[in-house]
Amino acid sequence: MTGALAAVAATPKADWYLMRGSGLVALVLLSATVFLGVVGTRRWQSPRWPRFVTAGLHRSVALLAVCFVALHVVTAVLDSWVGVGWLDVVVPFRSPYRPLWVGLGAVAVDLAVAVTATSLLRRHLGHRTWRAVHWASWLLWPVALVHAVGAGTDTRADWGLAVVVGCAVPVLAAAAWRLATRQPTVRQPAVRQPAARQPTGRQPIPQPRSVP
Amino acid sequence: MKYRLEVDRIGCDGHGLCADLAPGLVTLDDWGYPMVAAGDVPADQLRTARRAATMCPKLALALRPAGDGARRRPAPPG
Amino acid sequence: MTIVQARPAGPDPLPGGSPRLTRTDGGPGLAAHLARWGPLRVPADLVAEAGRAGLRGRGGGGFPTADKLAAVLAARGRPVVVANGTEGEPLSAKDRTLLQRNPHLVIDGMVAAATVLGADRAVLCITDPASAEVARRALSERTGRAEAIEVLVAPDRYVVGEESALVNWINTGRPVPTRIPPRPSTRGVAGRPTLVDNVETLAHLALVARFGAAWWRQAGTAEDPGTMLATVTSANGTAGDRWVVEIEPGAPLDGLLPAGPVLIGGYSGTWMSPEQVHGTTWTSASLARHGATFGCGVLATLPAACCPLAETARVARWLAGQSAGQCGPCANGLPAIADALDQVVAGDRSGRAAGLVVRWAAMVDGRGACRLPDGAARFVASAVTVFADHLHQHRRHGPCAGVGHPPVLPTPGLGAAS
Numbered sequence: 001m002t003g004a005l006a007a008v009a010a011t012p013k014a015d016w017y018l019m020r021g022s023g024l025v026a027l028v029l030l031s032a033t034v035f036l037g038v039v040g041t042r043r044w045q046s047p048r049w050p051r052f053v054t055a056g057l058h059r060s061v062a063l064l065a066v067c068f069v070a071l072h073v074v075t076a077v078l079d080s081w082v083g084v085g086w087l088d089v090v091v092p093f094r095s096p097y098r099p100l101w102v103g104l105g106a107v108a109v110d111l112a113v114a115v116t117a118t119s120l121l122r123r124h125l126g127h128r129t130w131r132a133v134h135w136a137s138w139l140l141w142p143v144a145l146v147h148a149v150g151a152g153t154d155t156r157a158d159w160g161l162a163v164v165v166g167c168a169v170p171v172l173a174a175a176a177w178r179l180a181t182r183q184p185t186v187r188q189p190a191v192r193q194p195a196a197r198q199p200t201g202r203q204p205i206p207q208p209r210s211v212p
Numbered sequence: 213m214k215y216r217l218e219v220d221r222i223g224c225d226g227h228g229l230c231a232d233l234a235p236g237l238v239t240l241d242d243w244g245y246p247m248v249a250a251g252d253v254p255a256d257q258l259r260t261a262r263r264a265a266t267m268c269p270k271l272a273l274a275l276r277p278a279g280d281g282a283r284r285r286p287a288p289p290g
Numbered sequence: 291m292t293i294v295q296a297r298p299a300g301p302d303p304l305p306g307g308s309p310r311l312t313r314t315d316g317g318p319g320l321a322a323h324l325a326r327w328g329p330l331r332v333p334a335d336l337v338a339e340a341g342r343a344g345l346r347g348r349g350g351g352g353f354p355t356a357d358k359l360a361a362v363l364a365a366r367g368r369p370v371v372v373a374n375g376t377e378g379e380p381l382s383a384k385d386r387t388l389l390q391r392n393p394h395l396v397i398d399g400m401v402a403a404a405t406v407l408g409a410d411r412a413v414l415c416i417t418d419p420a421s422a423e424v425a426r427r428a429l430s431e432r433t434g435r436a437e438a439i440e441v442l443v444a445p446d447r448y449v450v451g452e453e454s455a456l457v458n459w460i461n462t463g464r465p466v467p468t469r470i471p472p473r474p475s476t477r478g479v480a481g482r483p484t485l486v487d488n489v490e491t492l493a494h495l496a497l498v499a500r501f502g503a504a505w506w507r508q509a510g511t512a513e514d515p516g517t518m519l520a521t522v523t524s525a526n527g528t529a530g531d532r533w534v535v536e537i538e539p540g541a542p543l544d545g546l547l548p549a550g551p552v553l554i555g556g557y558s559g560t561w562m563s564p565e566q567v568h569g570t571t572w573t574s575a576s577l578a579r580h581g582a583t584f585g586c587g588v589l590a591t592l593p594a595a596c597c598p599l600a601e602t603a604r605v606a607r608w609l610a611g612q613s614a615g616q617c618g619p620c621a622n623g624l625p626a627i628a629d630a631l632d633q634v635v636a637g638d639r640s641g642r643a644a645g646l647v648v649r650w651a652a653m654v655d656g657r658g659a660c661r662l663p664d665g666a667a668r669f670v671a672s673a674v675t676v677f678a679d680h681l682h683q684h685r686r687h688g689p690c691a692g693v694g695h696p697p698v699l700p701t702p703g704l705g706a707a708s
Contacts, residue, residue, distance in 0.1 A: 040269065043227065050232045055267050127223065127271040221617040221659045222469055241653050242626075245618035 015079035020154055022072040024163055027148050029065035031167035033058060034141050038174035043183060059119075066116055073109060101150030104143050111140040141171060214252040214278040217261055223272035230273050234264040238273075252278050310509070310517050311493055312536040314391045318424065320431040323394035330398045332499050336406040337363065340495060343503035344515045349374055349451065349488030350558065350586040352574075355495065358485060361475040362407055365483035371404045371412040372460070372479065375421065375489040376444050378451040378612075379556040380700040381588045384519035385489050387534040389421040392493065393428035399492025401435045402499040403485055412439045413479070414489075415456055417446040446702065448557075448612035452660045453486045455614070466614035467660040488586075490519050514539035514573050520587035524548055525596075525698055537587070541572045547591055551598060551676055555585025557605055557699075558665020561598075561672040581672065590699070597692030599680060601699045602673040603631035608701035609666045620663040623654035627670055634674075634681060637688030644681055647674055 036058040045051045076084050084102060088095040090110055093103035118125055118133040145168060154160035217237055226244040230237075237257060238246045253261045253275070265273045316322025333339060341356030362369050373396060377385040389396060400412045412435075416422045425441050432439075442460065449455045450465035457478040459465040478484025487495075494516060498506050507515040518539065523532045524547060535546070543552070544567065552562050560582035562570070570576045577583055592598055610624035627650045633643035651667035658664070674681060683690060 050229075051227060052229045052233050052267055055229060055269065122271065123266070130271075220469060221619075221657065222467075224618060226618045241619060241623075241657075242650070243618055243622035245622075245657070247653075247657070 013079070013081070015075040016081060019072055019075035019079055019082075020152065022068045022075060023148060023152065024154060024160070026065055026068035026072050027144060027167055028163065029061055029068060030141060030144055031171050033062040033065055034137060035170050035174050036061060037137065038178050041178060041183065042181060062116070062119070066112065069109065069112060098151050101147055104147040105151060108140055108144040108147055111136050111143065115140060138175075215258060215261065215275050216252055216278045217248045217265070218274050218276055219246055219248055220270075220272040220274065223270045225270050225272070227269045229267050229269065230264040233267060234260045237261055238264065246273070309536050310497060311388060311392060311395065311490065311519055312534070318391055318393055318428065320394055320428070323392075327395070327398075327497075327500060330401060330496065330500060332402045332405040334406070336402060336495075336499055339503050340498055343498045343506045345491065345494055345498060345506070347488055348490035348494070348518060348587070350379075350555075352584060355487065355491055358475055358487065359403065359407065361473070362483045362485045365476045367477075367482040369404075369407040369409040370479040370482050370484045371400055371407065371409045372456060372474075372484055372486045373400050373412070373414045373489050373492055374451055374453075374456055374486055375414060375416040375425075376446075376451040376456065377417065377586075378446065378448040379558070379586050379588060380702055381521060381523055381532075381553075381556045381590050382586050383521045383532055384534045384587055386416075386418045386421045388490055388493060388519060389416065389418075390424045393425050394432075395493040395496050396425075396489045397428060397432060397436050397439065398496035398499070399487075399489075399494070400439060402495055403487070403492060404435055407485060409485070410438070411479070411482075413460065414439055414441045415444050415460075416441060417444050417450070419443060448609070449614050449660060449662055452662075455660065456486060457484055466616055467658075469659065510539040511573055513575065514584075518572075518584065518587055520546075520572075520589055522546060523588070523590035525591055525593040537572050539571075539573050543567050543570050543572060543589070546572070547589055550591045550594065553588070553590040553592075554582045556588035556590075556665075557609055557669055558661065559583075559585045559588060559672075560668055561602075561676040563676045566676075581668070592698055593695075595692055596695035596698050597635065597680070597690050598673065598677045599631070599684060600635050600689075600693045600695075601697070602670060602677070603628065603635050604697060604701055604704070605699050606631050606666065606670055608704045609662065609669070611704060613662060614660070617658040617663075619654045619657040623650050623657075623663060624666055626650055627654070627666070631670065634684060635689055635693060637684050639685060641685055644674055644685070647671070 036054055040051070040054045040058055043051065044054070073089050076082060077086055077089060082095070082097040082102075084095045084097060088102065088106060090106055090113075092106035092110075093099050095102045095106075114133055115137055118130050122130045145164065149155050149161075149164060152160065155164055217234075224245060226240075226246075228240055228244050228246070230246050231240045234257070237249050237253060237260070239249075241247055258275075261275050265275045313326060316325060337356050337359045340359060341354070345355040346352045347355060347358070375385045375389055375396070377383070396414070400414065403409070404412050414425055416425060422441050422443050429436060429439055429441065444450050444456070444459055445465055447465050449467060450459055452467050453474050454468045454470060455465050457474045458468045460479050474484040474486050476483055478486070494506070509515070509517045516539075517536050520535050520537050521532060522535055525531070537546070547567070549564055551564060552567050554560050554562055554577065560580065562580050562582060566580045570580065572584075574584065592601060606624070607628040610628045613620045613624055615621045627647055630643045630646040630650065634647065638644070647670055651671040654663040655667040656664055680690070
């Protein structure tokens with residue numbers, strides 16, 4: 001194992017290729033995360049795919065995406081050719097290499113840090129604060145996508161572009177789904193509703209308050 | 213240390229993940245809102261309860277120490 | 291509005307048997323008030339004295355007033371006193387009667403509470419403009435601490451009288467309950483510890499301040515000391531006749547009302563059959579045997595010509611409309627119960643509708659942020675039990691003739707009987 005790693009490390013431009021690869025994987029995972037997030041808000045479920053599976057996957061895929069973003073960022077800095085410094089990772093538009101597109105990557109990193117940190121600290125921040133920051137995910141994803149197209153090397157090739165399109169279509173479809181449908185809210189006082197979920201025959205009807 | 217599961221009734225939107233994750237502790241009423249079993253959470257269900265509280269999309273389910281401040285609800289309107 | 295005193299059948303425990311809150315000789319002005327009761331003295335140990343008196347909230351909750359005062363004292367921040375005169379219960383008229391006939395006693399209570407709490411702000415919340423007018427006039431006669439009392443006119447919604455909803459309305463303008471904790475006594479108006487008390491409770495507090503616990507306990511029973519205001523609605527013919535009485539706990543219900551099923555406690559209360567009413571006294575223990583409490587002191591009967599189930603169904607619909615809509619079980623359950631009751635009234639051969647009413651009443655009970663669903667559950671469940679025979683008639687023969695009767699129980703803002 002270490003022999004293989006040593007071989008990789010010794011390969012010229014190992015960082016360069018790792019950076020590109022991890023970037024694309026991060027984009028795929030980020031897109032999957034956003035898609036799963038929307039599925040969650042629409043409360044979709046099936047008998048074999050309960051709500052918590054979507055929720056759990058959303059979190060796990062998000063954390064995995066963060067790991068790949070970290071790898072992508074570290075290899076970008078370590079790679080000598082692009083000349084991206086540590087500061088350029090979080091402060092956008094300073095890098096000498098493709099400043100605009102790499103800068104967008106820095107913006108995406110900043111947003112990702114905010115979303116991830118607030119999600120990890122959710123219990124302490126409370127739902128409202130967490131949700132307010134979480135909306136930034138809808139900015140994070142397109143910025144990351146544009147960064148991939150603009151700064152990416154592989155996205156110039158057909159297969160790279162295919163990956164980008166493969167990421168974009170499901171997320172855009174999910175966004176349309178979210179905009180087009182409304183979830184029932186709690187606030188329905190005095191509306192005549194048909195009795196939801198009639199009780200099954202199994203459940204006993206509770207006894208009325210006992211009156212002697 | 214004894215714990216109870218408590219629902220923030222205003223925050224709860226009836227997502228129902230809690231009932232799926234902790235069926236022994238939470239059942240859903242006829243409108244999809246959680247009914248939590250009375251009493252303390254049994255020790256062998258604490259992890260399940262904690263997971264259910266963590267996964268609530270509205271953070272409306274909380275695992276709190278039992279006897280933590282009287283949470284009596286207020287009087288009827290009038 | 292007639293004011294009548296009701297006395298228990300036994301020996302009169304009060305020398306001369308004088309009424310207290312219903313004492314209105316000389317009118318509502320300040321001079322007459324002082325001639326009646328003398329000047330207000332606020333003892334330093336008023337909280338302890340209120341505890342010795344056993345004074346409990348008269349707004350429906352029955353919470354010991356001394357405990358509430360102590361909780362506000364123990365909290366951090368300069369307290370605020372809120373007098374709750376909103377009286378959202380449509381069948382209740384005692385608070386507005388008290389405010390219009392005896393405003394200075396309520397003001398005295400606010401001053402006493404503010405003094406002992408060290409409060410620098412006091413608010414009197416009212417929904418009825420006429421009472422607000424009388425209150426403002428009474429305040430204009432006062433000097434000293436009472437000068438700072440503000441009168442606020444709140445929206446006339448059932449839940450605005452709930453403690454946290456009232457505080458929330460003062461803070462944000464939204465008359466809906468908030469999460470507990472923190473309680474208003476810890477963090478209420480402007481984040482300060484807030485005493486929210488019914489106006490009648492404060493009036494009693496003013497008397498305890500003047501004359502002490504021992505005097506105050508001379509009325510009532512050991513478990514239920516003092517006197518209480520109650521609103522009696524006795525239906526004669528098509529419209530209800532409504533009056534306010536001052537009752538001493540221990541009085542038999544029989545003497546207060548004409549025969550027939552009785553609603554005790556208002557729309558959050560309990561129906562009782564004539565058999566249950568007979569032999570029950572106005573005490574917490576006797577009422578509890580039938581699942582009833584004092585509530586806000588509402589006693590109502592229905593004319594024989596109306597359909598009690600139709601009345602119940604209409605009130606249930608009204609209660610559903612009064613929901614703040616914040617909690618799923620209430621926002622969904624109360625309309626569902628109203629729908630099922632409509633089916634019961636229309637005649638449901640299968641009998642499932644009545645079963646659903648009972649099922650859903652148990653399901654919503656205790657599952658809201660406030661006690662609106664609890665009260666509604668008790669109201670409908672007791673109706674289904676007490677009017678079981680009538681229900682059976684509807685099931686077999688469809689709606690009775692009484693369904694066409696004009697609405698009796700008031701449901702402000704709702705259309706005609708459905």
